[in-house]
Amino acid sequence: MKCAVKQLLKLNPADEAHIEAQMKKCNKLYNLLVEKANALREDYIKTQNPKIVKMLYTKYGLRNLVPSIKAEHPFLKSVHSSPLKNAALQLTESIQAYQESRKGKRKGKPVGWPGFRSHKVKPMSLLYDEPTKGFKLEGKSLTISLGKSAEGKYLYVTGEIEQSVDEIADAAILNLRIKKEHDRFYAIFSVERSYRQTPESTPEPKRIIALDPGHKILAYGVDNTGLATQIDNFPGARYFEQQLDNIKSKRDRCKRKSRPVEVDGKVIYYKPSRRYAHLDNCYKKLLQKKRDSTKQMLQTLANYLSKHYDVIAIGDYTPHGGGINRGMRRSMNNLSLIGRLKTAVEWTASRSGRKYKEWDEHGSTKTCSHCDHKLTQGLTPNIRWWTCPSCHTHHHRDENAARNGLKQTLLKELPCSGQIPQLTLRHRIKFTGRGLKILEIAACQSAKAKVLTRSEARRRHSQRKGLNSVPYGAII
Ligand SMILES: [Zn+2]
Numbered sequence: 001m002k003c004a005v006k007q008l009l010k011l012n013p014a015d016e017a018h019i020e021a022q023m024k025k026c027n028k029l030y031n032l033l034v035e036k037a038n039a040l041r042e043d044y045i046k047t048q049n050p051k052i053v054k055m056l057y058t059k060y061g062l063r064n065l066v067p068s069i070k071a072e073h074p075f076l077k078s079v080h081s082s083p084l085k086n087a088a089l090q091l092t093e094s095i096q097a098y099q100e101s102r103k104g105k106r107k108g109k110p111v112g113w114p115g116f117r118s119h120k121v122k123p124m125s126l127l128y129d130e131p132t133k134g135f136k137l138e139g140k141s142l143t144i145s146l147g148k149s150a151e152g153k154y155l156y157v158t159g160e161i162e163q164s165v166d167e168i169a170d171a172a173i174l175n176l177r178i179k180k181e182h183d184r185f186y187a188i189f190s191v192e193r194s195y196r197q198t199p200e201s202t203p204e205p206k207r208i209i210a211l212d213p214g215h216k217i218l219a220y221g222v223d224n225t226g227l228a229t230q231i232d233n234f235p236g237a238r239y240f241e242q243q244l245d246n247i248k249s250k251r252d253r254c255k256r257k258s259r260p261v262e263v264d265g266k267v268i269y270y271k272p273s274r275r276y277a278h279l280d281n282c283y284k285k286l287l288q289k290k291r292d293s294t295k296q297m298l299q300t301l302a303n304y305l306s307k308h309y310d311v312i313a314i315g316d317y318t319p320h321g322g323g324i325n326r327g328m329r330r331s332m333n334n335l336s337l338i339g340r341l342k343t344a345v346e347w348t349a350s351r352s353g354r355k356y357k358e359w360d361e362h363g364s365t366k367t368c369s370h371c372d373h374k375l376t377q378g379l380t381p382n383i384r385w386w387t388c389p390s391c392h393t394h395h396h397r398d399e400n401a402a403r404n405g406l407k408q409t410l411l412k413e414l415p416c417s418g419q420i421p422q423l424t425l426r427h428r429i430k431f432t433g434r435g436l437k438i439l440e441i442a443a444c445q446s447a448k449a450k451v452l453t454r455s456e457a458r459r460r461h462s463q464r465k466g467l468n469s470v471p472y473g474a475i476i
Contacts, residue, residue: 001351002174002192007161009142009178009187015157019126019178019185022146025079026087026124031116032069033062033091041113057095063088078155080134080147083126126178135176139164142187144178161187182284208311208413210359210405212398213338215381218301220398222406223309224414226424228399230441234297234337235431240290247286251279294337297431302344304429304436306352313409314342315361315401355413359405368393369403369420399423 011019037056044052055061066088070076076084094114100106117124128134128144136143140163146155165173174190209223211231221229258270272280305312317338342358349356366375373390379397387394406420426441 001194002190003351005165005189005191007163007165007187007189009159009161009185011157011159011185015159016185018146018155018157019144020123020180022079022083022126023124023180024119025076026083026126027117027119028073029066029069029076029079029084030087030091030124032073033065033088034114034116036065036069037062037091037095037114057099059089059092062092062095074150078147078149080126080128080145082128082130082134083124086127086129087124123180125180128176128178131173131175137161137165137173139166159185159187165189165191182288183281184288206310206414207308208313208406208409209305209309210313210315210402210409212315212361212364212402212405213317213336213341214398215336217398218337218341219314220402222399222402222420222423224406224410224420226421228402228423228426230398230426230428231301232428232430234294235433236290236293240286244283244286244290247279247283251276251283254279293433294340298337298341298344299348300431300436301341301429302348305345306348306354309354311355311357311409311413312345312349313357313359313405314338314345315364315405316358317361357409357412359408361401361405364401364404365397367400367404368395369400369407370395 040052040056043049044056055065063085066084070084091114094111097106097111098113101111126144134145140160141158142161143156143158146157149155172192174192177188177190179186179188207223207225209221209229211219211221213219216233218231218233221231223229254273254276256273257276258272260267261269261271342356346356348354363374366378367373368375368388368391370388370393371391373388375389379386384397385394386397403420410420428439428441430437430439
């Protein structure tokens with residue numbers, strides 16, 4: 001199967017500047033083509049000339065304009081032809097997306113006619129779409145071709161990637177994309193990998209888990225062997241959110257956001273103030289760090305699930321607005337990783353021969369998983385435990401929903417398996433930053449789990465660490 005291998009690309013500062021210049025040139029070409037496309041579109045509206053349709057709306061129409069633009073703007077010759085060509089193809093794709101969206105053939109939000117791009121906001125990536133053209137990988141060293149200089153000499157830069165692709169992938173490289181994210185450069189290789197698929201008729205019984213996504217916790221799962229799993233949310237979410245807010249508010253409170261740079265008494269451009277630039281840099285770095293660590297957590301979780309289960313079913317709920325106050329709405333929309341978890345699980349499952357499914361969550365919380373009695377009114381979010389009025393079973397809110405999900409999944413996957421088993425063990429999965437930590441939950445058995453006060457927690461912590469909790473000056 002096809003997959004991407006993303007690696008940090010280490011370059012010396014001069015080469016970084018070269019690569020960035022290439023991105024800027026591609027961006028310039030893109031904008032020139034947008035200008036041209038706009039003119040062609042207006043022309044077509046007036047004249048209905050079929051030749052324009054061929055140029056504007058076919059796959060290679062805009063790409064074929066590149067040589068003439070290159071002749072007009074010779075600086076484009078210092079970019080390798082693959083990334084240039086792909087800048088044109090990218091615009092064609094955007095135009096086609098707009099057309100499909102207008103005709104109602106495209107899912108999701110409506111897409112507008114493509115506009116101009118800004119390098120600062122979204123740098124173009126350099127795509128070398130043929131494995132033998134424009135780049136060469138030898139071990140960890142990657143040589144990238146930059147086209148010709150004004151004197152007709154071929155230019156190259158050489159950088160180093162973290163890990164040789166031969167070590168991780170077992171098949172050929174399909175293409176290479178050089179991307180800039182914040183202040184780092186990445187080499188993204190598309191490779192074809194062969195994965196070991198599990199045989200279709202496994203002698204062991206199928207292991208199935210149904211997960212119910214939540215807000216406070218990431219998900220609660222119940223499997224067909226009687227094990228319940230509580231998956232905790234990303235532990236650093238609050239820390240990152242607070243730090244990001246702090247830096248952002250400091251940045252936006254900068255009195256002098258930018259100062260005009262004048263040449264001969266004329267304002268040429270605005271340069272951000274040093275403090276603003278520094279804070280902005282910090283903000284972006286932290287954002288990157290958050291993105292990296294959440295991604296690591298989701299990948300680890302997805303691998304864990306794919307390793308232990310044959311079928312992984314996740315509730316089809318997606319967070320949308322709602323919530324009682326601003327903070328809650330924010331945490332519901334921003335911090336929810338469930339959508340990303342689904343994508344990660346879907347991918348790892350297909351890679352390792354497992355099945356990923358979604359189950360219909362409608363009414364799953366208020367239906368008793370024991371006797372199928374349905375409450376007339378839904379349960380408010382603060383009710384964690386409830387008792388079924390019909391069969392008097394005491395339910396944990398999320399566990400009951402997950403059991404309903406498991407019921408649904410079992411009916412489809414193993415129709416003859418009968419009842420879902422009684423729960424025998426509950427455990428809790430926590431991400432520590434390095435891996436997953438699995439803890440047992442015993443307190444779940446009782447309706448009132450003990451909640452430690454802050455001072456009590458601190459006291460226990462210091463006791464564990466062997467610190468002296470006796471106040472200074474006390475006589476023992
Ligand atoms: Zn019941």
